[in-house]
Amino acid sequence: MSSLDRANEAVSFLTKSLPEGLRKPQVAIVCGSGLGGLAETVQSEPRAEFDYTSIPHFPVQQSNKVAGHAGKLVFGLLGQKIPAVLMVGRAHYYEGHSMEQVTFPIRVFKQLGVDTVVLTNAAGGLNSDYSVGDITLLNDHLFLAGLAGNHPLRGPNDEEFGVRFPPLSDAYDLELRRHVHRAWKEITTPQTSRKLHEGVYAFVGGPTYETRAESRMLRMMGADVVGMSTVPEIVVARHCGLRVLAMSLLLQDKAAGELSALLEEGKAGHEEVLEAGRAAAVDMQKLVVQTLVNVFGSA
Template sequence: MSTFEKATEAVAFLTKDLPEALKKPQVAIVCGSGLGGLAETVQAEPRAEFDYTSIPHFPRPTVAGHAGKLVFGLLGQKIPAVLMVGRAHYFEGHSMEHITFPTRVFKRLGVDTVVLTNAAGGLNSDYNVGDITLLNDHIFLAGFAGVHPLRGPNDEDFGVRFPPLSDAYDLELRRYVHQAWKEIATPQTSRKLHEGVYAYVGGPTYETRAESRMLRMMGADVVGMSTVPEIVTARHCGLRVLAMSLVTNNAVLAPVTRGDEETLQGKDAGELNDLIEEGKAGHEEVLEAGRAAAVDMQKLVVQTLLKAFGNA
């Protein structure tokens, strides 16, 4: 069975009992780590939820902070939307084709625009934990090496063999984001909105110091383990793309302390451990930062979409 046929089967399952107002969503939103609260921005009625385990061919996430449900509802009372509360990742053992399957389903549902959110590590020294980065480009090292969602025979039902990506991040939508941020940010708002470049890494380990420095030297502002395969697939399908990263930790770029440094003399094992672990990232830290910034991220996404679809 082709990917197109699998996506068609999934859509048939999803739409058979959906309220008429939700059968053709205009926008799809992918909720990243700790950002599942975006699903609560849709109206209470009409609304429908599907556990990923019930949807034919759908990948199932195993990572904390990724609930694994598809939510259909209305944004701003008028915009039919479908939200992925949690996503599957390549590092969980899925293939690139499998983790991008939901994007194919969005295309078959009739979605025009996909909004992707994620938790990311900050590489740019100007970025602080809690800041939001609007993506305008990416570095896909795995894709360079052939670990690519479009590898294999091209499915002409979705798109062309060699899709360009120089225009991947929709400029009009990014303009709306900046306009929306000016409206929702208050003088008391400590977090900032940036535009920058996202580097995709396979994971599941966080980056070493040397890897972080390399990515920063290549021009990356944030780094994470998702989103880019979905963006590649979305553009292959002809979907408009908007993507945002929540900076949930600062990557450590300082070189590791050498074992022969004179300053280490006389330090006990605990003190040495503190030195080497300074700035070390953890998944709970990522989730906590997501919870703290969720409200602002939700407001920004909704206000942007209201502008994009002419309801604000």
């Protein structure tokens, strides 16, 4: 069965249970670690939720689900009238899934009629100008795994989705990024200490956090932030012709080869990552919603 057939089967399952107004979402949002609160910004009615385990061919997280990743699709209205689908938690490559599997939801979004995908994640900061709690608007990436051949588009090309050799020089939509900067001015005050940056994201396979030497290497290669998700999804989204907006919430400081600024003795742990980011996540959620309201309008 082709990727197109699998995606269409998943879409058929979803749409038969969706209210009419939610069957053609305009935007899809992938909620990263600790950012599942975005789902609570969706209007209470109409609304529909699906556990990943119920959706045909959908990648399912390990049974001991990663903390901060609920594992469900939420359909509803953002800003009172923007039909959206939110992916609360994602399957990761480090769990043992293939690149094709972790990016399958993007194919489903395309077949649902989505035009724009917003990807969020929790990441480590490599740039010494960045601080824990800052937000980085991605404008490029380093995909070392992809350059080495572990790539989500490897194999026969799905012509129904896109061309054999898709360019990625325009992967991060300039107009959408401009909207983010405008939205940031609207939701912050002069007293806001948190900063919004633009930068480069480096994808690493995980699940271990990077060593000091690895962090220094990635920084020297031009990366500002580092994480274990997002880039494979961006590649497939662009292959499908979707507009891409991606943001990282900085929850660790690896700058200048230092260990995590959040944790005693520099030991990075997932629970501490989530706890440290709760307040920052609220601001990031506001930023995503305000950006989409500005882009698509509200009632």
